Amino acid sequence: MKTKYPIGILGATGMVGQRFIQILERHPWFEIAWLAASDRSSGKPYGEAAKWRLDTPLPERIAKMTVAPADPEGAPKIIFAALDAAIARELEPRFAAAGCAVVSNSSAYRMAPNVPLVIPEINADHLHLIEEQPSRRQSGGYMVTNPNCSTIGLVMALKPIEERFGIEQIFVTTMQAVSGAGYPGVASMDILDNVVPYIGNEEEKMEAETLKLLGKLEGHAVTPLAARISAQCNRVAVEDGHTESVSIKLAKTATREEILAAWAEFRPLAGQGLPTAPDQPIEWAPQDDRPQPRLDRNRGNGMAVTVGRLRPCGLLDWKFTVLSHNTIRGAAGAAILNAELLASLGKLEPVVEVAARA
Numbered sequence: 001m002k003t004k005y006p007i008g009i010l011g012a013t014g015m016v017g018q019r020f021i022q023i024l025e026r027h028p029w030f031e032i033a034w035l036a037a038s039d040r041s042s043g044k045p046y047g048e049a050a051k052w053r054l055d056t057p058l059p060e061r062i063a064k065m066t067v068a069p070a071d072p073e074g075a076p077k078i079i080f081a082a083l084d085a086a087i088a089r090e091l092e093p094r095f096a097a098a099g100c101a102v103v104s105n106s107s108a109y110r111m112a113p114n115v116p117l118v119i120p121e122i123n124a125d126h127l128h129l130i131e132e133q134p135s136r137r138q139s140g141g142y143m144v145t146n147p148n149c150s151t152i153g154l155v156m157a158l159k160p161i162e163e164r165f166g167i168e169q170i171f172v173t174t175m176q177a178v179s180g181a182g183y184p185g186v187a188s189m190d191i192l193d194n195v196v197p198y199i200g201n202e203e204e205k206m207e208a209e210t211l212k213l214l215g216k217l218e219g220h221a222v223t224p225l226a227a228r229i230s231a232q233c234n235r236v237a238v239e240d241g242h243t244e245s246v247s248i249k250l251a252k253t254a255t256r257e258e259i260l261a262a263w264a265e266f267r268p269l270a271g272q273g274l275p276t277a278p279d280q281p282i283e284w285a286p287q288d289d290r291p292q293p294r295l296d297r298n299r300g301n302g303m304a305v306t307v308g309r310l311r312p313c314g315l316l317d318w319k320f321t322v323l324s325h326n327t328i329r330g331a332a333g334a335a336i337l338n339a340e341l342l343a344s345l346g347k348l349e350p351v352v353e354v355a356a357r358a
């Protein structure tokens with residue numbers, strides 16, 4: 001790719017917005033050209049508006065950029081969005097209507113029938129749904145979403161098993177990091193020395209999104225996977241990395257070796273040259289006490305999910321543990337991989353060409 005695509009970040013000052021900056025500053029295809037956040041931040045230099053929370057330095061070029069108002073006027077035509085759902089519900093369609101490709105992290109439109117909810121390794125074909133969006137015909141713009149941070153690890157682990165053996169029932173219990181609640185998130189007095197067995201609407205999102213992601217695109221909509229699912233979500237005192245205990249009932253019998261092989265051989269993006277795609281998207285941790293957030297969340301630059309502890313389940317067929325980095329694989333990295341897929345399919349060209357003609 002000779003010239004880079006100019007991109008903008010909506011919600012650039014938040015937890016996920018910061019991850020976008022961290023990953024995109026060294027990205028070979030995309031260049032950060034615009035940063036926007038709320039009225040509290042707009043007009044200020046980014047370095048002053050954002051409380052930088054990551055363990056790599058805030059790039060100097062970014063620190064000096066002025067935060068723009070969250071308005072499509074003057075924004076680039078490729079937008080990574082990291083807004084709260086209530087704000088995304090209003091703003092994302094405005095950017096799509098203005099001809100932008102909106103690659104969103106928010107839950108606002110994930111379950112809309114004409115909005116693709118995509119993990120490139122799992123259901124790249126669902127991207128076809130962007131052609132069902134009225135804005136696509138009117139301005140070239142559209143919305144694409146990635147799943148909730150806890151859904152993504154689960155679905156990555158389930159897909160290779162579902163493909164080979166079918167899945168009839170899924171029971172998952174999460175232990176989710178505090179960064180998943182944004183910044184400042186859960187008060188320290190509420191989470192230190194504690195587990196909070198409630199994350200608003202998270203269980204419903206996990207259940208619905210998992211079945212849409214594993215579903216089939218049929219005509220103009222996705223038919224969800226016909227499996228039963230139950231999720232229980234907990235907030236724990238971990239900074240980054242969601243851990244999940246999973247039990248599954250299969251349609252066909254599978255041995256332990258067959259499941260391990262399905263995970264090891266799952267490399268659907270191999271050879272496609274997407275810069276953020278990990279070589280090995282599902283990594284197996286053979287040790288009895290892994291995966292652990294502190295030790296395993298950064299595998300594959302935070303884009304690989306780690307599975308471990310595969311063993312027979314006394315209620316369903318098999319149980320295991322899965323871990324994924326919630327602000328990388330579960331948020332910014334997921335959206336960037338979606339945008340790379342869109343670029344490789346030529347779906348970013350029309351929006352950029354329209355911008356160049358305007």
Ligand SMILES: NC(=O)c1ccc[n+]([C@@H]2O[C@H](COP(=O)([O-])OP(=O)(O)OC[C@H]3O[C@@H](n4cnc5c(N)ncnc54)[C@H](OP(=O)(O)O)[C@@H]3O)[C@@H](O)[C@H]2O)c1
Pocket residue numbers: 010011012013014015016017036037038039040041042049070082083084085087105106107147148149179180181182183326327330331
């Ligand atoms: N954290 C995760 O692990 C994770 C994972 C997956 C998905 N998500 C989703 O990603 C989204 C962002 O999450 P986050 O954790 O980054 O949240 P956050 O830290 O609270 O950041 C929210 C961002 O939205 C901006 N904002 C707030 N009100 C706005 C308005 N009226 N207009 C424009 N911008 C506004 C904020 O700007 P100011 O700084 O100016 O207030 C900030 O940049 C949420 O929908 C979340 O559910 C998060």
